[in-house]
Amino acid sequence: MEFPIVSRKTLACWRAGRKLSAYADRSLAGAARESVTAHLAECGECAARAEKLVQAREMLRTLGHVKAPRELTTSLRIIASRERARRVSGNPLFDFEPLWMRMRNWMQPLALPFAGGIVSTLVLFSMLVPGYDVSVRAASPADVPTAFYTDPSVKTIAPFAFSSDELVVELAIDEQGRVVDYHLPNGPASAPLRRAIENSLLFTTFTPAMAFGQPTSGRVRLSFRRSHIEVRG
Amino acid sequence: MTSRTSADSRFDNGAPEEPALADGLRAGSEDAYEALISRYQQPVFNLVYRLLEDPGDASDVVQEVFLKVFRNVGSFRGTSSLRTWIYRIAVNEAHNHRRWFTRHRRNQVGLETEDDSARHWQEVLSDHSRSAFDLVSDAETRAIVEQALADVNPAFRAAVVLRDLEDMSYEEIAEVLQVSLGTVKSRILRGREALRRNLEGRVALGSGLEWAAQPAE
Ligand SMILES: [Zn+2]
Numbered sequence: 001m002e003f004p005i006v007s008r009k010t011l012a013c014w015r016a017g018r019k020l021s022a023y024a025d026r027s028l029a030g031a032a033r034e035s036v037t038a039h040l041a042e043c044g045e046c047a048a049r050a051e052k053l054v055q056a057r058e059m060l061r062t063l064g065h066v067k068a069p070r071e072l073t074t075s076l077r078i079i080a081s082r083e084r085a086r087r088v089s090g091n092p093l094f095d096f097e098p099l100w101m102r103m104r105n106w107m108q109p110l111a112l113p114f115a116g117g118i119v120s121t122l123v124l125f126s127m128l129v130p131g132y133d134v135s136v137r138a139a140s141p142a143d144v145p146t147a148f149y150t151d152p153s154v155k156t157i158a159p160f161a162f163s164s165d166e167l168v169v170e171l172a173i174d175e176q177g178r179v180v181d182y183h184l185p186n187g188p189a190s191a192p193l194r195r196a197i198e199n200s201l202l203f204t205t206f207t208p209a210m211a212f213g214q215p216t217s218g219r220v221r222l223s224f225r226r227s228h229i230e231v232r233g
Numbered sequence: 234m235t236s237r238t239s240a241d242s243r244f245d246n247g248a249p250e251e252p253a254l255a256d257g258l259r260a261g262s263e264d265a266y267e268a269l270i271s272r273y274q275q276p277v278f279n280l281v282y283r284l285l286e287d288p289g290d291a292s293d294v295v296q297e298v299f300l301k302v303f304r305n306v307g308s309f310r311g312t313s314s315l316r317t318w319i320y321r322i323a324v325n326e327a328h329n330h331r332r333w334f335t336r337h338r339r340n341q342v343g344l345e346t347e348d349d350s351a352r353h354w355q356e357v358l359s360d361h362s363r364s365a366f367d368l369v370s371d372a373e374t375r376a377i378v379e380q381a382l383a384d385v386n387p388a389f390r391a392a393v394v395l396r397d398l399e400d401m402s403y404e405e406i407a408e409v410l411q412v413s414l415g416t417v418k419s420r421i422l423r424g425r426e427a428l429r430r431n432l433e434g435r436v437a438l439g440s441g442l443e444w445a446a447q448p449a450e
Contacts, residue, residue: 018418060397080269
């Protein structure tokens with residue numbers, strides 16, 4: 001039992017003290033409230049204590065809610081999508097063998113340099129989704145000389161369906177190569193398309209940008225274009 | 234992309250249809266996952282933010298919380314409400330993170346953190362006891378209250394935050410913290426008294442403030 005500390009521990013003060021929390025946040029009602037009110041009227045010490053508790057509470061409540069960062073929603077959707085897939089597939093191995101790993105396994109017989117990144121990814125992407133091609137353009141920060149800066153690059157990308165002719169997605173990539181946020185510069189997309197994009201981003205991995213030899217955050221722009229089947233060198 | 238058209242009216246109409254939401258999560262319904270995120274990410278973030286020593290870690294901890302919620306919703310049996318269950322996970326994750334943080338940082342930093350907070354206070358306050366009305370800006374008051382709260386013992390702080398910032402009932406708090414109702418009351422009282430003491434050193438409470446001494450009904 002945790003006793004409140006009062007300087008004159010009369011029984012009445014002790015009794016009132018046990019109810020002061022509830023009194024201070026107005027959750028005390030009826031006879032209990034009346035008895036505390038009556039004690040406060042005759043005991044200056046408890047009244048002062050109660051007043052300070054009320055003030056502390058009022059001040060605390062001015063803090064309100066701290067707004068969650070915008071990119072948290074994206075992260076949570078990605079987690080949700082992964083977990084949902086796990087639950088729906090009922091396959092616990094899903095966790096350990098995500099799509100990009102299976103894609104890598106398919107690629108090995110082709111002896112494509114996987115670590116080479118975008119070139120092999122482009123080939124793979126067009127193999128899986130004939131009729132689309134994808135190009136990647138990075139937006140380097142202006143304040144780092146290009147000699148000391150390399151843009152983020154795509155390691156793997158998962159295909160997804162979209163109905164318009166072209167789709168551009170700008171991504172913010174953190175220093176660990178994770179997507180922290182995305183943006184559609186050509187205007188808002190429908191909810192199903194956004195979900196498709198987010199699901200695809202779940203399986204998209206990046207090599208982070210490097211500045212002065214250290215991984216750093218960066219931005220990259222992916223454009224997906226509906227096209228006829230084209231053989232790319 | 235923060236808001237979403239509410240095609241999922243089953244979960245989004247504001248009514249606390251938590252059993253339906255929990256069933257949807259178990260079934261892997263996309264709408265249920267989305268509804269859970271939109272309903273709980275803000276309050277969970279706020280709670281975690283207030284319980285951590287380094288609020289900069291709040292996003293990471295919130296992601297852990299949601300991962301645990303998604304993974305364990307199958308074993309959630311509805312003896313408590315979904316809300317108190319999620320908050321319980323959040324409080325535990327914040328607690329675990331804080332323990333980890335304390336173990337790993339204390340050795341490295343030593344007493345520097347205390348020096349830092351002392352310097353911080355010197356910057357915020359040029360004068361030891363100013364009344365709340367003398368404070369130049371809301372931002373300053375805010376910083377003072379935030380620091381005063383952060384200095385409260387975490388066990389008491391959790392109870393106070395759940396009560397005063399999340400508006401939970403005493404019974405709900407008892408469920409979240411897995412303690413008795415009496416302990417909840419006592420922790421809230423002690424938490425508020427600690428907060429008041431911390432504030433007293435920094436602003437003059439009880440003098441010239443217009444807050445009602447007796448809260449109105
Ligand atoms: Zn008294």
